[in-house]
Amino acid sequence: MKKLQFISGLAIVLLSFVGLTAPAWSQTEQEINGRLQIRTADGERVPAEGVIITVDGVGEAISDADGVWSVSVPEPGIYTVFVDEETLPDGVSLRTVGRSSLEVEVEAGKPKTALFSLVEGEGTAAGTNTSEGITGRRIAQLTVEGLKQGLYLAMAAVGLSLIYGTTGLVNFAHAELVTWGGLMTYFFNYYGLAGMIGFLAPLPAPFGGGSNLIFAAFFGMIAGGAMGYLLDRFLFRTLRRQGVSLIAQMVITIGLSILMRYAFVYFFGGSPRSFRNFTAQSAIDIGPVQITPKDLIAMGISTVVLLAIGGLLTFTRIGKAMRAVSDNRDLAESSGIDVQRVISTVWIFGGSVAALGGVFFGLDQVKWDFGFRILLLIFAAVTLGGLGTAYGALVGAIVIGLVVNLSTLFIDPELKNMIALLSMVLVLMFRPQGLLGKAERIG
Amino acid sequence: MSKQLLKILSLLMALAMVGAACGSGSASDDAASDDSVETDDSAADDSAADDDAMEDDAMEDDDAMEDDGDDAMADDGAVDPDAELVIGTILPVTGDLAFLGPAEIAGSELAAQDINAAGGVFGKDIVLIQGDSGDTTTDTASVEVDRLLSEGADAILGAASSAVSKTVIDKITGAGVIQFSPANTSPDFTTYDDNGLYFRTAPSDLLQGKVLADEVLAQGNETASVLFRQESYGTGLADAFMENFVAAGGTIDEFIPYAIDVESFDAEVDTIQSAGSDAVLVIGFAESANIITTMHERGIGPTSGTNVWGVDGNAGLQGEMSDPSILEGMSQTVPSVDLGSISEFIDRLVTEMGGEEETAYGAETYDSVIIVALAAAIAGSDGGEAIAAEINGVTKDGTKCTTFAECIELVNAGTDIDYDGLGGPYEFVDAGEPAAASFRIDTYGVDGADADQARYVFAS
Numbered sequence: 056m057k058k059l060q061f062i063s064g065l066a067i068v069l070l071s072f073v074g075l076t077a078p079a080w081s082q083t084e085q086e087i088n089g090r091l092q093i094r095t096a097d098g099e100r101v102p103a104e105g106v107i108i109t110v111d112g113v114g115e116a117i118s119d120a121d122g123v124w125s126v127s128v129p130e131p132g133i134y135t136v137f138v139d140e141e142t143l144p145d146g147v148s149l150r151t152v153g154r155s156s157l158e159v160e161v162e163a164g165k166p167k168t169a170l171f172s173l174v175e176g177e178g179t180a181a182g183t184n185t186s187e188g189i190t191g192r193r194i195a196q197l198t199v200e201g202l203k204q205g206l207y208l209a210m211a212a213v214g215l216s217l218i219y220g221t222t223g224l225v226n227f228a229h230a231e232l233v234t235w236g237g238l239m240t241y242f243f244n245y246y247g248l249a250g251m252i253g254f255l256a257p258l259p260a261p262f263g264g265g266s267n268l269i270f271a272a273f274f275g276m277i278a279g280g281a282m283g284y285l286l287d288r289f290l291f292r293t294l295r296r297q298g299v300s301l302i303a304q305m306v307i308t309i310g311l312s313i314l315m316r317y318a319f320v321y322f323f324g325g326s327p328r329s330f331r332n333f334t335a336q337s338a339i340d341i342g343p344v345q346i347t348p349k350d351l352i353a354m355g356i357s358t359v360v361l362l363a364i365g366g367l368l369t370f371t372r373i374g375k376a377m378r379a380v381s382d383n384r385d386l387a388e389s390s391g392i393d394v395q396r397v398i399s400t401v402w403i404f405g406g407s408v409a410a411l412g413g414v415f416f417g418l419d420q421v422k423w424d425f426g427f428r429i430l431l432l433i434f435a436a437v438t439l440g441g442l443g444t445a446y447g448a449l450v451g452a453i454v455i456g457l458v459v460n461l462s463t464l465f466i467d468p469e470l471k472n473m474i475a476l477l478s479m480v481l482v483l484m485f486r487p488q489g490l491l492g493k494a495e496r497i498g
Numbered sequence: 499m500s501k502q503l504l505k506i507l508s509l510l511m512a513l514a515m516v517g518a519a520c521g522s523g524s525a526s527d528d529a530a531s532d533d534s535v536e537t538d539d540s541a542a543d544d545s546a547a548d549d550d551a552m553e554d555d556a557m558e559d560d561d562a563m564e565d566d567g568d569d570a571m572a573d574d575g576a577v578d579p580d581a582e583l584v585i586g587t588i589l590p591v592t593g594d595l596a597f598l599g600p601a602e603i604a605g606s607e608l609a610a611q612d613i614n615a616a617g618g619v620f621g622k623d624i625v626l627i628q629g630d631s632g633d634t635t636t637d638t639a640s641v642e643v644d645r646l647l648s649e650g651a652d653a654i655l656g657a658a659s660s661a662v663s664k665t666v667i668d669k670i671t672g673a674g675v676i677q678f679s680p681a682n683t684s685p686d687f688t689t690y691d692d693n694g695l696y697f698r699t700a701p702s703d704l705l706q707g708k709v710l711a712d713e714v715l716a717q718g719n720e721t722a723s724v725l726f727r728q729e730s731y732g733t734g735l736a737d738a739f740m741e742n743f744v745a746a747g748g749t750i751d752e753f754i755p756y757a758i759d760v761e762s763f764d765a766e767v768d769t770i771q772s773a774g775s776d777a778v779l780v781i782g783f784a785e786s787a788n789i790i791t792t793m794h795e796r797g798i799g800p801t802s803g804t805n806v807w808g809v810d811g812n813a814g815l816q817g818e819m820s821d822p823s824i825l826e827g828m829s830q831t832v833p834s835v836d837l838g839s840i841s842e843f844i845d846r847l848v849t850e851m852g853g854e855e856e857t858a859y860g861a862e863t864y865d866s867v868i869i870v871a872l873a874a875a876i877a878g879s880d881g882g883e884a885i886a887a888e889i890n891g892v893t894k895d896g897t898k899c900t901t902f903a904e905c906i907e908l909v910n911a912g913t914d915i916d917y918d919g920l921g922g923p924y925e926f927v928d929a930g931e932p933a934a935a936s937f938r939i940d941t942y943g944v945d946g947a948d949a950d951q952a953r954y955v956f957a958s
Contacts, residue, residue, distance in 0.1 A: 327787065
């Protein structure tokens with residue numbers, strides 16, 4: 056160590072002569088160093104003292120009380136470093152059996168760290184994965200996350216399914232209704248209603264200067280419903296009246312989807328943002344599972360909303376009217392049901408529930424195209440559950456959510472969405488009407 | 499049955515159309531409306547090779563510079579009188595890397611201002627046409643490249659994302675036009691067959707991977723998990739990190755690529771959590787904010803004692819978070835010279851951006867434009883291949899100069915120059931990229947990363 060100090064002292068003196076023009080890195084001495092620590096059984100790390108480390112052809116060092124060692128090397132290059140296993144403390148071994156030497160490349164003037172990982176007890180063979188693997192805890196955790204994703208997905212999907220059920224239209228712009236809800240909620244969250252009407256700014260929240268996410272989400276739902284109504288009233292009602300075919304209408308929704316998406320990026324910008332409230336909550340432990348309170352509440356709301364929609368369809372007048380229109384439009388119309396009103400209601404419902412789904416997805420991040428990114432999963436969910444049924448969208452979405460998350464136990468996470476689509480294809484091969492869809496007569 | 503089949507088929511077709519329709523890229527025209535650089539009219543007439551201009555303040559009002567006549571081209575009568583240097587850009591106005599866009603766009607604008615203030619190239623102002631690169635989920639870059647090529651671009655600056663650059667490199671270099679990225683770091687470009695027309699001022703991630711591995715080890719971490727974008731930047735950097743980390747004795751617990759278009763990272767973070775590594779490296783773009791927030795929620799975020807590391811791809815992270823304090827304790831590496839040494843430029847850059855904070859790659863973009871302009875002046879031509887042949891030489895071997903005004907005077911005098919830019923000395927190797935670079939190591943505090951606390955490491 057004396058020698059090292061002398062050399063570095065000399066280097067400093069030299070440096071001051073050479074002046075600042077010389078790059079600093081070419082003047083300091085290079086060394087190989089490290090810190091030997093023993094990982095105990097309970098995960099603590101304690102320093103290993105008195106272990107001999109040898110740099111081949113240069114010299115050796117003994118680790119000090121903090122486990123620190125260093126060997127200075129004369130010039131840059133590749134060196135082989137050994138740890139003397141004989142000098143390891145009793146009951147301590149290398150984490151990776153046999154990994155007692157390393158080849159390290161030393162650059163001019165830079166310290167290079169060489170690491171020998173030590174563990175209490177026996178080390179493992181190279182390549183052994185120390186990760187948890189498939190355990191009950193992970194299965195439970197991923198199940199909850201699958202349920203969460205499934206419920207949010209169901210919120211986004213149920214409107215698509217209902218609109219298809221009543222009008223036969225496959226609405227590709229539905230994803231943009233989801234985005235619209237998330238973005239409007241973001242807007243209300245930061246600017247309140249004052250964002251739209253400037254003179255309201257001095258008023259207290261929720262009317263001015265930003266509102267709590269809960270209010271904002273409520274306004275976001277209203278905005279979603281309004282968008283649904285407007286789209287139907289001024290676009291699709293006209294198309295229906297003109298007798299435009301469903302395929303043509305579907306193509307129009309694709310164009311509409313692109314138009315809306317780029318309108319969003321124009322006004323909102325390209326970067327993702329987060330809501331002002333409830334971000335970065337710490338998860339709470341429920342049994343073996345960790346979940347944030349916001350997600351827990353959002354899951355509860357989703358469940359209530361989705362069951363309510365199901366109940367509404369089954370038991371209320373408007374629900375019965377919807378199903379009547381869905382079954383036979385002409386018959387429904389001639390029996391006195393106001394079909395346009397029913398369809399408007401479905402669009403308003405679909406738009407506002409999609410908006411709430413957008414808020415829930417947006418709890419992580421809102422972005423101009425985040426709805427579009429989940430479009431495939433939404434379609435997978437409604438197709439899997441059975442197009443046109445509310446409960447089908449719910450069941451389909453939950454299956455998709457669970458499959459996506461639980462599949463990561465076995466396969467790389469990068470493929471998780473593919474598994475969802477694969478499961479959709481498999482189900483449709485054996486049950487073409489979807490899980491809850493009504494079987495149509497063949498032939 | 500056939501009805502069902504028809505339904506599914508038409509659905510699939512429609513989905514395919516949605517996919518293809520992404521390529522329409524109609525966002526770009528809205529987003530990048532600024533077509534060309536505004537400079538003082540007088541700049542066109544002033545061939546300001548005056549000594550005053552050699553000082554670093556070429557940004558000074560160019561009226562101050564005297565008109566030295568048209569001698570800019572005096573030594574090289576071979577210049578085509580119609581030659582005009584047109585540089586297009588595909589920088590991220592939208593998409594995953596949009597937070598890097600403002601600094602890069604401002605850097606290119608400042609460079610064009612400085613060049614034109616010093617008399618331009620071929621005695622004419624250079625023309626800068628801004629365009630958008632989008633990200634890999636859109637096809638914006640490809641559409642923008644078509645537009646720039648049709649507008650006669652001689653060189654195209656960008657993209658910032660390696661994966662986006664890869665989607666357009668064949669189209670650009672195939673058209674005999676230079677592609678010059680200020681921010682691509684994927685190692686793939688070193689060996690890519692680009693007809694010698696691809697250049698970059700950013701260093702390959704082989705260097706960043708080495709610096710990262712050294713730094714993570716130096717902090718006493720023995721095991722690490724890596725979560726990275728499944729595209730050329732993410733995999734290149736993750737592989738470089740793993741190779742260096744393992745070679746120095748470290749252990750990789752989990753090595754997880756994620757698809758770039760997923761919206762939820764619960765499953766990935768769960769895998770990281772189950773690994774329980776000393777350090778976690780997140781190699782991503784803007785979605786990193788989502789990942790780190792999820793990690794925080796699950797108790798393995800930067801504030802929990804886990805040593806979390808980021809990279810240049812998520813350098814603008816704090817701007818994406820509604821609560822940047824959860825980043826406290828996180829560190830990251832960014833290819834960068836000591837920002838303190840170019841504070842004057844950074845001030846200009848921030849003014850030009852209108853107060854945005856993230857300055858990463860601003861200096862590299864500035865230098866890219868300057869290098870292309872100098873190479874064009876030396877080549878005496880606005881042809882892509884002629885300029886490309888001079889680019890490596892501009893950055894090395896010759897009389898050192900640090901501003902366009904200073905360099906162009908040397909060029910006009912027939913001297914071989916070595917441009918040392920704001921972002922580094924460069925010294926391009928044959929592959930058209932720097933072989934050594936300086937890296938900044940930031941650590942986040944409660945209010946985000948503090949540039950004054952940053953350390954700098956040199957790697958080659």
